[in-house]
Amino acid sequence: xxxxxxxxxxxxxxxxxxxxxxxxxxxxxxxxxxxxxxxxxxxxxxxxxxxxxxxxxxxxxxxxxxxxxxxxxxxxxxxxxxxxxx
Amino acid sequence: xxxxxxxxxxxxxxxxxxxxxxxxxxxxxxxxxxxxxxxxxxxxxxxxxxxxxxxxxxxxxxxxxxxxxxxxxxxxxxxxxxxxxxxxxxxxxxxxxxxxxxxxxxxxxxxxxxxxxxxxxxxxxxxxxxxxxxxxxxxxxxxxxxxxxxxxxxxxxxxxxxxxxxxxxxxxxxxxxxxxxxxxxxxxxxxxxxxxxxxxxxxxxxxxxxxxxxxxxxxxxxxxxxxxxxxxxxxxxxxxxxxxxxxxxxxxxxxxxxxxxxxxxxxxxxxxxxxxxxxxxxxxxxxxxxxxxxxxxxxxxxxxxxxxxxxxxxxxxxxxxxxxxxxxxxxxxxxxxxxxxxxxxxxxxxxxxxxxxxxxxxxxxxxxxxxxxxxxxxxxxxxxxxxxxxxxxxxxxxxxxxxxxxxxxxxxxxxxxxxxxxxxxxxxxxxxxxxxxxxxxxxxxxxxxxxxxxxxxxxxxxxxxxxxxxxxxxxxxxxxxxxxxxxxxxxxxxxxxxxxxxxxxxxxxxxxxxxxxxxxxxxxxxxxxxxxxxxxxxxxxxxxxxxxxxxxxxxxxxxxxxxxxxxxxxxxxxxxxxxxxxxx
Numbered sequence: 001x002x003x004x005x006x007x008x009x010x011x012x013x014x015x016x017x018x019x020x021x022x023x024x025x026x027x028x029x030x031x032x033x034x035x036x037x038x039x040x041x042x043x044x045x046x047x048x049x050x051x052x053x054x055x056x057x058x059x060x061x062x063x064x065x066x067x068x069x070x071x072x073x074x075x076x077x078x079x080x081x082x083x084x085x086x
Numbered sequence: 087x088x089x090x091x092x093x094x095x096x097x098x099x100x101x102x103x104x105x106x107x108x109x110x111x112x113x114x115x116x117x118x119x120x121x122x123x124x125x126x127x128x129x130x131x132x133x134x135x136x137x138x139x140x141x142x143x144x145x146x147x148x149x150x151x152x153x154x155x156x157x158x159x160x161x162x163x164x165x166x167x168x169x170x171x172x173x174x175x176x177x178x179x180x181x182x183x184x185x186x187x188x189x190x191x192x193x194x195x196x197x198x199x200x201x202x203x204x205x206x207x208x209x210x211x212x213x214x215x216x217x218x219x220x221x222x223x224x225x226x227x228x229x230x231x232x233x234x235x236x237x238x239x240x241x242x243x244x245x246x247x248x249x250x251x252x253x254x255x256x257x258x259x260x261x262x263x264x265x266x267x268x269x270x271x272x273x274x275x276x277x278x279x280x281x282x283x284x285x286x287x288x289x290x291x292x293x294x295x296x297x298x299x300x301x302x303x304x305x306x307x308x309x310x311x312x313x314x315x316x317x318x319x320x321x322x323x324x325x326x327x328x329x330x331x332x333x334x335x336x337x338x339x340x341x342x343x344x345x346x347x348x349x350x351x352x353x354x355x356x357x358x359x360x361x362x363x364x365x366x367x368x369x370x371x372x373x374x375x376x377x378x379x380x381x382x383x384x385x386x387x388x389x390x391x392x393x394x395x396x397x398x399x400x401x402x403x404x405x406x407x408x409x410x411x412x413x414x415x416x417x418x419x420x421x422x423x424x425x426x427x428x429x430x431x432x433x434x435x436x437x438x439x440x441x442x443x444x445x446x447x448x449x450x451x452x453x454x455x456x457x458x459x460x461x462x463x464x465x466x467x468x469x470x471x472x473x474x475x476x477x478x479x480x481x482x483x484x485x486x487x488x489x490x491x492x493x494x495x496x497x498x499x500x501x502x503x504x505x506x507x508x509x510x511x512x513x514x515x516x517x518x519x520x521x522x523x524x525x526x527x528x529x530x531x532x533x534x535x536x537x538x539x540x541x542x543x544x545x546x547x548x549x550x551x552x553x554x555x556x557x558x559x560x561x562x563x564x565x566x567x568x569x570x571x572x573x574x575x576x577x578x579x580x581x582x583x584x585x586x587x588x589x590x591x592x593x594x595x596x597x598x599x600x601x602x603x604x605x606x607x608x609x610x611x612x613x614x615x616x617x618x619x620x621x622x623x624x625x626x627x628x629x630x631x632x633x634x635x636x637x638x639x640x641x642x643x644x645x646x647x648x649x650x651x652x653x654x655x656x657x658x659x660x661x662x663x664x665x666x667x668x669x670x
Contacts, residue, residue, distance in 0.1 A: 012401045012439050046171035048198055
């Protein structure tokens with residue numbers, strides 16, 4: 001089980017297209033991955049969960065991962081949140 | 087059961103009389119039987135697979151029929167359907183027992199949709215509708231409905247005959263209308279929505295009446311009820327009595343006769359009795375309206391408002407998406423001119439992704455070209471998309487709300503930059519694309535000569551020009567009487583703009599509501615206006631009127647009108663003269 005704090009740098013925040021891409025990226029890993037904002041957390045593989053956190057640009061979130069590819073998952077998703085989709 | 091009248095917003099003109107087909111997602115025959123948790127879970131899994139394959143088919147069909155953009159919604163639904171959070175909630179409910187798959191689906195999707203619709207963000211609220219949509223689809227698959235052949239099933243399920251109907255619905259989403267057999271629809275009536283909602287645009291494209299925003303009262307309508315729909319007055323009459331019915335039948339016959347009588351003008355040019363030709367185009371707000379424009383023989387698109395691309399969404403449309411929309415219009419119009427107006431938006435519109443502050447005076451504030459020149463990336467993206475579309479038809483570019491020559495030049499500098507970017511990338515566009523501007527700020531009207539020097543064309547936007555010139559908000563009932571299209575100041579401004587344009591050999595058209603006013607047309611014609619652009623539904627009447635007028639006589643009329651001292655005198659003169667003209 002690992003976790004990582006990330007400051008989100010996505011001009012539109014984490015919804016619409018970025019949220020879809022984020023979930024697709026997360027789904028590619030076998031680890032269980034969570035996204036935590038304040039006292040709310042969501043399954044990072046759930047578009048409903050991710051969108052309901054309504055993460056805005058500039059906010060700090062925590063990524064958690066538990067599984068065989070947890071390290072790679074954290075790196076990739078953190079990079080996505082910090083640098084944007086494409 | 088007496089007659090009920092419901093008032094809404096007339097979104098597409100005309101009168102329809104037909105039985106109602108209430109477009110309700112089926113929720114009436116939900117099974118109450120509860121089997122073991124294992125069996126219910128298995129039922130849910132089967133329904134989920136069925137729904138998924140139905141969506142895949144719908145996605146593919148829609149992509150082929152309507153295009154990628156319209157199909158994307160179904161891909162989003164597929165993602166929701168496979169969402170671990172949603173599935174997890176349903177599984178937890180089922181495992182607890184004493185509940186069937188139908189109820190679990192309803193509860194889980196209902197709770198999630200409620201959660202989403204309570205969020206501030208408009209984009210999230212729209213997702214609530216998607217979650218409900220997915221829930222309905224699962225329910226319907228649990229009922230073993232076949233989603234493969236939607237057009238057929240939709241009709242059979244309701245047991246309605248193949249007669250034409252008026253579709254009555256809460257709202258119609260693109261995914262609903264994709265399932266309708268438009269050949270059998272005589273009109274649309276919806277609870278919510280405004281003039282640019284999907285059903286309104288579609289009704290105008292089909293040339294059938296539509297009334298939207300009818301509210302809760304619409305829930306009284308039942309399948310098979312006789313309905314009169316008056317899209318001109320924005321009225322729905324439920325179960326009319328005999329007297330009303332016959333009066334509306336008369337009105338409908340008149341409307342149809344008038345429509346038919348006017349139809350012959352669709353094929354004819356717009357030319358006065360003495361051979362003076364003007365261009366009669368249409369204003370559109372959505373690419374799908376091109377069909378209606380072609381049907382009335384519109385000679386071009388005098389104003390394509392690009393705002394629709396930016397509304398009701400969470401993020402900026404990218405260059406590709408904009409390009410597809412502009413290209414569709416350019417191609418649909420088959421070489422006829424299409425004037426695309428760059429983004430005309432400001433603090434009065436809520437666009438979450440733009441972070442616009444609400445202003446005390448949005449119409450005098452940060453909007454239209456002012457905003458675009460400040461946000462160069464946004465503007466350059468739109469300019470590139472429009473330029474790329476220019477390769478596929480006769481596209482012209484128009485800037486809104488220009489007040490100073492500096493703005494005009496700054497916009498053109500960015501246009502040059504956009505052209506250079508495309509040229510470097512080897513992307514084709516029309517290098518000689520015509521560029522013009524809206525004359526809607528009084529400063530630009532008074533100084534129109536400065537703009538006429540290097541603009542390819544001018545277009546007078548009367549709605550704003552009148553508001554700004556008379557310092558009157560037409561939506562404010564207490565001062566709306568000051569909104570005077572025939573005020574001598576307005577007539578002089580228009581005259582000045584036309585003269586300035588002609589001095590430099592430029593064409594000048596008008597795309598405000600005044601351009602379709604039968605009282606104003608003779609006057610504008612006489613002042614030398616070269617082009618009129620209006621909603622497609624006004625084109626035939628305008629063409630008929632112009633073809634009955636004499637240009638020479640209208641010149642004299644305009645001279646006389648410009649000497650008068652107030653709107654009332656001008657209107658009286660126009661009423662008098664045009665009546666004589668038409669009866670002659």
